[in-house]
Structures are given as C-alpha cells and as structure tokens.
Amino acid sequence: MKYFGGCDVGSTYTKCVILDENGKMVANVTNRSKINPVASAEIALGDAVAQVSGLNSAEELSYLIGTGYGRNKVPFADENISEISCHAMGVHVTNPEVKAIIDIGGQDVKGISIDTDGTVKNFAMNDKCAAGTGRFYEAMANAFEMTLPEFSKLSLNAKNTIPITAQCTVFAESEVISLVGEGKPMDEIAAGIQLAVAKRCFVMAKKAGATDSITLTGGCAKNDGLKKAIEKVLKIKVFELSTDPQLMGALGAAEYARQKGLAK
Amino acid sequence: MRDLKHLYEFEKLLQEANNELVQKAKADGGIALGYTCYHIPEVLLNCGNCFSVRLRAPRTGSMDIATYYMSNFLCGFSKAILERAIEGGYNFLDALLASETCSEMNRTAEHFELLNLVENDKFFLTFLDMPFKIADHTVKHYVTQTRNKILNKMTEVYGIDTSDAALLKAVEEHNEVCRLMTEIGNYRKEDNPRITGYEYHILSLITYCCPKSLILPMLRETAEELKTRELDEKKNFRAKIVVVGSEMDDPDFTALIEDSGALVVADRYCFGTMPGREEIKINPDEDVLTQICLHYLKTSQCPRYMSHEKVQERRDYVRHLVDEYHADGVMYEQLKFCEYWGYERALASYVMSNDYGVPTAAVDRQYTASASGQLRTRVQAFVESLEIKKIQKERKAKENG
Numbered sequence: 011m012k013y014f015g016g017c018d019v020g021s022t023y024t025k026c027v028i029l030d031e032n033g034k035m036v037a038n039v040t041n042r043s044k045i046n047p048v049a050s051a052e053i054a055l056g057d058a059v060a061q062v063s064g065l066n067s068a069e070e071l072s073y074l075i076g077t078g079y080g081r082n083k084v085p086f087a088d089e090n091i092s093e094i095s096c097h098a099m100g101v102h103v104t105n106p107e108v109k110a111i112i113d114i115g116g117q118d119v120k121g122i123s124i125d126t127d128g129t130v131k132n133f134a135m136n137d138k139c140a141a142g143t144g145r146f147y148e149a150m151a152n153a154f155e156m157t158l159p160e161f162s163k164l165s166l167n168a169k170n171t172i173p174i175t176a177q178c179t180v181f182a183e184s185e186v187i188s189l190v191g192e193g194k195p196m197d198e199i200a201a202g203i204q205l206a207v208a209k210r211c212f213v214m215a216k217k218a219g220a221t222d223s224i225t226l227t228g229g230c231a232k233n234d235g236l237k238k239a240i241e242k243v244l245k246i247k248v249f250e251l252s253t254d255p256q257l258m259g260a261l262g263a264a265e266y267a268r269q270k271g272l273a274k
Numbered sequence: 275m276r277d278l279k280h281l282y283e284f285e286k287l288l289q290e291a292n293n294e295l296v297q298k299a300k301a302d303g304g305i306a307l308g309y310t311c312y313h314i315p316e317v318l319l320n321c322g323n324c325f326s327v328r329l330r331a332p333r334t335g336s337m338d339i340a341t342y343y344m345s346n347f348l349c350g351f352s353k354a355i356l357e358r359a360i361e362g363g364y365n366f367l368d369a370l371l372a373s374e375t376c377s378e379m380n381r382t383a384e385h386f387e388l389l390n391l392v393e394n395d396k397f398f399l400t401f402l403d404m405p406f407k408i409a410d411h412t413v414k415h416y417v418t419q420t421r422n423k424i425l426n427k428m429t430e431v432y433g434i435d436t437s438d439a440a441l442l443k444a445v446e447e448h449n450e451v452c453r454l455m456t457e458i459g460n461y462r463k464e465d466n467p468r469i470t471g472y473e474y475h476i477l478s479l480i481t482y483c484c485p486k487s488l489i490l491p492m493l494r495e496t497a498e499e500l501k502t503r504e505l506d507e508k509k510n511f512r513a514k515i516v517v518v519g520s521e522m523d524d525p526d527f528t529a530l531i532e533d534s535g536a537l538v539v540a541d542r543y544c545f546g547t548m549p550g551r552e553e554i555k556i557n558p559d560e561d562v563l564t565q566i567c568l569h570y571l572k573t574s575q576c577p578r579y580m581s582h583e584k585v586q587e588r589r590d591y592v593r594h595l596v597d598e599y600h601a602d603g604v605m606y607e608q609l610k611f612c613e614y615w616g617y618e619r620a621l622a623s624y625v626m627s628n629d630y631g632v633p634t635a636a637v638d639r640q641y642t643a644s645a646s647g648q649l650r651t652r653v654q655a656f657v658e659s660l661e662i663k664k665i666q667k668e669r670k671a672k673e674n675g
Contacts, residue, residue: 093651
C-alpha cells in the first residue's frame with residue numbers, strides 16, 4: 011500500500027494527515043506549533059507516521075506536500091502548495107456540495123470559493139492584522155479568564171448584543187475589559203465580539219464570491235458562537251463537515267499528494 | 275541560467291539613492307536633479323552636465339517622523355521619501371522637480387521646502403501644475419511650465435545649456451537606453467524567456483536611478499551578453515504574469531512573485547518600462563520641447579486621467595500586454611492609500627477577469643513588502659490557480675482533438 015502525506019504548518023497549530031492510495035484517512039495529528047516550523051513539521055510527521063503500521067518514517071511516504079505559513083520548511087516534502095488551494099481541496103473531498111469556505115486561521119481570515127473540481131475559483135484574504143483571527147480569540151478568552159472552548163459557547167444564550175467598536179486586537183481587549191468593569195453581562199459582550207468577527211468574515215466571503223453552501227475551516231471553525239453569528243450575518247446555513255475542520259488544509263495537501271503521487 | 279555579469283553590481287547600486295555612480299557623477303561636476311513622477315519629463319533633466327535621479331528609499335524602516343508630518347492615510351512611497359529626506363538621504367540633490375500629479379507626493383515635496391530638508395545652498399524645488407486632459411490649451415500650459423520651472427531654472431541656477439541642440443542630445447542618449455531596454459524586454463516574449471522578471475526589474479530601476487552616461491556601457495554589455503545566454507533545459511516557472519499598478523521600485527516584490535512560481539513578463543507600473551522606455555520621436559519641423567512634453571502626456575498610463583477614453587485605453591493596453599507577452603494572468607498591485615490606483619485596481623481587476631476573461635488577482639501592498647508571508651500566500655494561490663487553468667485548457671484542447 012502506498013501512503014501520501016499533507017503537512018499544514020500553521021502559525022498556531024501544525025496539522026498532518028496521511029491518506030492511503032484509496033483516499034482513506036489513516037492518520038491525523040494536530041499539535042501546537044513551535045517557534046521553529048521545521049521542528050513543528052518533524053514532530054507532527056513523526057506522530058502521524060506512528061499511527062500507520064506500514065510506515066516507519068516520513069521518508070517512506072510516496073508523496074508529501076507542505077502547506078501553511080511554514081510550507082517550505084517541511085522536511086522530505088516533494089513540493090509545497092498554498093493553504094488556500096489546500097483548504098479548497100480538503101473541503102471538496104470531504105463534502106463536494108460545499109462551494110465556499112471561510113477559513114479562520116491563527117493569523118488571517120480567508121474567503122475561498124471552490125470550483126467543481128476542488129480547485130480555487132476565487133479568494134479574498136484579510137492579512138493586515140490579527141483582528142478576527144485565532145490570535146484575536148486567544149486574547150479575548152484571556153480577557154475573560156476562560157479557555158477557548160468556554161469562550162466560544164459564552165455568547166450562545168445572550169439575550170442582547172453589546173457592539174464592540176474596536177477591531178484591533180489590542181484595543182478590543184481594552185474595550186472588553188472596560189465593559190466587564192462597567193458590569194455589562196459577559197455573554198452579551200461575547201456576542202458583540204462574535205458579531206464583529208462575523209462581519210469581517212462576511213466581507214471576505216462576499217469578496218471571494220460566496221453565495222451559498224458555505225462552511226468554516228481552521229481552528230476557529232470549532233467556535234459555536236462564531237458559527238451562529240456568521241449564519242445570522244450571512245443569512246446562510248453553515249455546513250458542518252464530517253471531518254475536523256481544522257484538518258482541512260492538511261487533508262487537501264494530502265489529497266493533492268495522492269493525486270500527484272499516483273500520476274507519477 | 276548563469277547570473278548576468280553586472281547583476282550583483284546593479285543590485286548593490288540599488289541599495290542607496292546616493293549610490294556609487296551618483297557620487298562619481300557628482301565628483302565629476304554633475305548636477306543631480308531628483309524627481310518622483312513620470313510627468314516630470316526625465317529626458318529634460320539630462321541636459322548638459324545634469325543627470326536625473328528618480329528617488330527611491332531603499333531599506334526603509336520606521337516611517338514615524340514622516341507619519342507625524344503627513345498622517346497615517348497617505349501612501350507609503352510618499353512617506354518613505356519624506357522619511358529618507360529627513361534622515362539626510364537626499365543631501366546630494368541639487369534640485370527636486372515635483373508635480374502635483376497626486377496630492378500625496380505633492381505634500382512630500384512641500385515638506386522638502388517647509389522643513390528645509392536638503393543641505394545645499396543652491397538647491398531649488400519646483401512644482402508643476404499637471405493637466406487632467408490632453409488638449410491644445412493644456413499642452414501649452416504644460417510646455418510653458420516645463421520651460422519656466424525646469425529648463426529656465428536649470429539655466430538660472432546652474433548655467434545649464436537648455437537649447438534645442440542640448441535637448442536633442444539628451445533625447446539621443448535617452449533613446450539609446452530605451453532601445454536597449456526594448457531589445458532586452460523583447461526576450462520576455464519568448465516561450466522560455468532568457469531573462470527573469472527580477473533581472474529586468476533591476477535593469478529598469480538602474481536606468482532610472484543612475485546617471486545614464488555611466489550606466490550605458492554596462493547596459494550595452496548586458497544586451498550583448500543576453501544574445502547568447504544559455505537557458506536551463508527545464509522552465510523555471512509555472513505561469514507567466516503581467517504586473518500592473520502603482521509606484522513599484524521594490525525588486526524584492528518581483529522576486530517574491532517569481533519565488534512563488536510565476537514569471538513576470540511585462541510591467542505596467544509607475545517607473546516601469548511600459549510606459550517609460552519608449553523612444554521619443556522628434557520631428558525636425560516642430561518645436562522640440564512641445565514634442566517631448568506631448569510624448570510624456572500621451573504615453574502616461576496614470577489613472578489620474580479619468581475620461582472614459584483614457585480609462586478604456588488603459589484596460590486595452592493591459593489586455594494587449596497579456597496577448598503580446600503570452601501571459602496567463604494579470605496581477606494588479608496597489609500601494610496602500612494610493613489615491614488613483616485604489617479606484618483603478620478595484621474596477622480594472624473586475625473588468626479584466628469578468629469582461630475580458632483574463633485571470634486576475636489584486637493585491638494592495640506596503641512600500642516594502644518582501645517580508646510578507648501573507649503576500650507570498652496570495653501570490654502562490656494565484657499562480658496555482660493559473661497553472662491549473664492552463665492544465666485544464668490543454669486537457670480540453672487534447673480531448674477536442
């Protein structure tokens with residue numbers, strides 16, 4: 011049996027997926043990224059390889075593709091592909107009905123529309139600051155003295171939304187602390203934060219040409235409050251993926267590796 | 275491919291505005307005339323012992339002081355030039371020829387005067403009022419200004435001969451640079467071009483930032499070298515693109531594009547070669563200065579001209595470049611806060627892909643963008659989509675016999 015790997019070295023998490031020649035996922039790993047992308051990739055690849063009985067090292071993969079911000083630092087990779095293309099392919103193989111993605115990673119937000127063959131039709135990217143990204147949510151959860159999963163559910167039962175005016179991570183954190191200090195309900199502040207990020211996602215999705223059948227990928231896809239806010243802002247039901255949405259970049263890379271490796 | 279003989283030397287020259295060749299020309303008694311806009315006819319600044327220096331601010335770091343004077347919402351190029359001037363980086367200049375083509379650069383030039391930035395007693399600064407239309411009376415106005423504010427001032431302050439004979443001599447030298455750049459640029463139309471976009475960008479910048487007489491021998495040698503340059507067997511790119519947009523003097527931007535798998539085959543940005551390196555044709559029966567001024571007005575592709583014909587002409591021009599240079603797509607780049615390219619980029623990139631069917635990406639960028647990982651991701655994703663479209667097109671053609 012031949013195996014194919016995709017390694018997505020993100021700014022916050024490193025993900026790795028291994029597929030067999032039939033496209034079945036036989037290993038997956040999600041690790042916190044190290045400062046050194048080579049080390050992050052090595053550890054993730056090692057962990058993934060350990061899950062496959064027929065593999066002893068990443069060198070034995072028939073084809074390996076790197077993606078994410080550290081894509082050109084993946085050891086033994088045959089090539090690297092941008093995470094935009096990989097997320098599109100990852101979602102396409104998971105659910106071909108989905109035609110658009112909002113990918114919220116650790117340091118940027120992307121809107122991607124997908125062609126019928128899984129390639130990128132169009133994309134838009136907010137890469138100017140950390141507003142609305144995973145880093146932003148980490149700062150907000152810290153301000154609330156909560157874990158990320160706790161914070162992501164906080165807004166779900168809010169009766170009102172307190173608007174957050176600052177988009178900058180640093181200023182938004184100050185604004186949130188002031189609102190908490192004023193005694194405003196925490197769930198309503200959280201709803202304001204989710205709405206602000208959802209509006210940013212709206213812009214990216216529209217710029218990329220998303221009209222319907224949208225899904226969320228990246229670590230923030232697991233944020234229930236954000237998902238609800240996006241559905242409200244976009245007026246579209248967000249598709250749930252059957253595979254962990256944080257793995258979509260690595261899965262897309264592995265699928266590209268499978269296609270290219272088999273065509274070799 | 276082997277590196278071009280003078281490439282390293284050229285790269286080194288671009289590290290400073292006051293580079294070795296500028297210093298040499300100054301030491302030989304040359305008069306350094308700075309400018310930042312295409313609408314200042316470059317050729318006029320090369321009369322007699324004057325030489326033109328198109329201002330850049332290589333290795334720009336913090337722009338805090340310029341931001342204090344100019345505000346956050348102005349383009350990075352205008353702020354970088356002011357910051358460098360405040361740092362003393364343009365003290366070698368003998369004059370700055372400015373135009374109010376855009377309000378941002380106009381404000382930068384104003385600050386040269388207000389803050390008395392150049393430590394040179396004879397230094398002078400002029401502003402040209404730029405027309406928005408090309409008509410008999412606007413051309414006349416432009417010609418009068420170039421005569422009074424540039425040529426007469428050069429004569430008055432530095433005793434420069436600006437007679438028709440002197441202008442024609444400058445045109446001759448300018449035209450040789452243009453001929454060489456065109457000859458070299460034509461290689462970019464080849465299926466597997468013998469020159470990269472990065473190399474061409476370096477050559478282009480050198481012709482703007484160094485005295486022409488000192489650069490010409492090396493340029494001639496480079497053109498000769500290219501005639502027999504051996505190509506790598508395998509193509510080193512996945513897609514060819516045309517780069518279109520605002521001011522661009524950062525060769526690392528082109529390097530970033532090419533590191534992401536594209537090859538830049540044509541450049542239509544401020545201070546690129548299209549326009550910029552077309553020969554100036556002079557009819558002996560007509561006024562020389564008027565013909566020079568008309569050349570710059572007519573060839574300008576600046577989006578400050580907003581009449582329907584000019585807007586359409588710019589789109590057709592880009593489309594023509596795509597066809598002529600066999601490009602797979604267009605990348606519109608815009609310096610953030612550029613007042614004209616903000617509109618142009620948004621509309622033209624839409625029209626180019628939706629009406630003309632040319633795959634197009636649009637990016638806004640900072641003045642120096644080489645370290646941007648996000649920009650690299652955008653460019654790579656665009657190249658990947660171009661490559662896939664190319665493969666699909668070839669596959670379809672094969673299927674259809």
